[in-house]
Amino acid sequence: MxxxxxxxxxxxxxxWQGKLEGAERASVTSDHKDEAVAKTVEIAKKNxxxxxxxxxxxxxxxxERTFMDDPYPPKG
Known part of the structure; x- marks a missing residue:
């Protein structure tokens, strides 16, 4: 796994920036939070x-948004 x-x-x-934990540089930068979130989610879904x-x-x-293998899935 x-x-x-x-x-x-x-x-x-x-x-606003979207950055991989431990990385030196941001993967995404934007003046708007919504745009930074959308672009970062797009990258996360590819990885x-x-x-x-x-x-x-x-x-x-x-x-927090988890993609694949959520350790705390909601009940029900």
Whole structure:
């Protein structure tokens, strides 16, 4: 089983970026959060299994989207 890749969408220096955890450079940059999230999700879906952690302006995690092999699937 492949190791899950985790991407983070964060606000840095006045713009939003999508970046693979541990990477030096951002994969995605945008002035708009929605655009950065959409592009980062697109990249994550191409690199399964993966997840995208979407952060608020203050750095706390707002949402997490997991693609393939969700360790905490919802009940029901």
């Amino acid at each position: 492949a190791t899950r890749k985790t991407y983070h969408v964060t606000h840095v220096n006045g713009h 399964l299994p993966s997840s995208v952690r979407i952060h608020k302006l203050d750095g706390t995690i707002e949402d």
